[in-house]
Amino acid sequence: MRNLLLTISYRGTNYHGFQVQNNAITVSQVLQSAIEKILDHKIELKGCSRTDTGVHANRYCLNFKTNKSILCLNLVRALNTILPSDIVAKSCQEVDLGFHARYSCKKKEYIYKIWNSEIPSPFLIDLVYNYKYKIDEKILDKQAKSFIGTYDFKSFCNFKKGKSLEDTVRTIYNCGVERQEENLVIFKVCGDGFLYNMVRIMVGTLIFIQEKKIKQDSILDIIKNKDRSLAGKTAPARGLYLNNIFY
């Protein structure tokens, strides 16, 4: 038996997230069908993370088991000939049988892309959040540093229907905001895990600080109060990218 770790990238616009759902097309389902077609047997896919509808992934990892002897490189090539063009297989490697894409994960990194201009880009539809008022990235970068540390992030988690509240303590290793191009502002955050909508609420809170709807230097207070209503809005899914997974 072999355990294969597959790394993919996808544009989330046309999918209802990664995880299998009953009534909607997800990345997982499309990928599973493609792999099963190539291997000619049923597989069980283990994804590294749930992602929401419209969220993208620069680097997403998953694993599955097979007895087939197909070369990793050939599997990647075969996948890229049959997958739709918005899901791309990047690499594949054989890993220990005990490896699990989700439970073996040590750190995850997300980025959030803000197109900061009154004039939207016709080439980035569904790939960025358009925000027309000038962002002061230096101020937001300083504010974002308050997220670094181990805290109960209950204020930065939306309630999910039918889900009981889990442990809401998470560790953020790094967090910052920078202007990458004239009109492109990037929020980047790395942590041991993230709550439901957590990154999008972090971004929405920074936007509210930019708009003076939330005071500067109050992020630690918002965290301590464990009250979702004190944080900012949930920024739109289309700006969010799972950027890296560390094992």
Add this chain to the structure above:
Amino acid sequence: MRNLLLTISYRGTNYHGFQVQNNAITVSQVLQSAIEKILDHKIELKGCSRTDTGVHANRYCLNFKTNKSILCLNLVRALNTILPSDIVAKSCQEVDLGFHARYSCKKKEYIYKIWNSEIPSPFLIDLVYNYKYKIDEKILDKQAKSFIGTYDFKSFCNFKKGKSLEDTVRTIYNCGVERQEENLVIFKVCGDGFLYNMVRIMVGTLIFIQEKKIKQDSILDIIKNKDRSLAGKTAPARGLYLNNIFY
């Protein structure tokens, strides 16, 4: 009477080029309807250039006349509320009555984007030409310099049904190839005008040089022979962008 110069940007994927056609949706038609809706009278749009199906524009200029007193900035904003998201109005200014977006144009700049990796990008579908074999951009840059000058570029022009052969002499002011990111190779060319498919044939010829189907240092010979069959293939439309227009 006012003559307004409008600058737009568009993703060409969903359009049959810029110019009005009888049986297909073009950028020009969509834009004209939008402007007429705002101004509440018929207009005659003069575009700076024809572009082919699937070709994009970072900066495209056009002009039209109106008696309405609408502020330029307000016209831009109004357009961006009613245009589809793949066409964006960038700016507008009042110009001399004699100004014509096409005939007043002094120079045009095109870029051609090549995604140079075996692994395509799910975010750049229809926005780049995927080419998987490693490109030597330094060699191609040196080869591209041969295009600079005033020549009869008949070898770099496809025959267009129903069009008689026009004057095929053009001046190329600048031309080059560079690797902009790890996987992104950019061909850039600036000239006084371009023949039908000329930029795409220039790119296709450089690709043929990369593939040793055409010998290095033979571009000048191909130009002198005025024979289309000696040049390379026509590179796909989706990598091509009208990048700038100089008046």
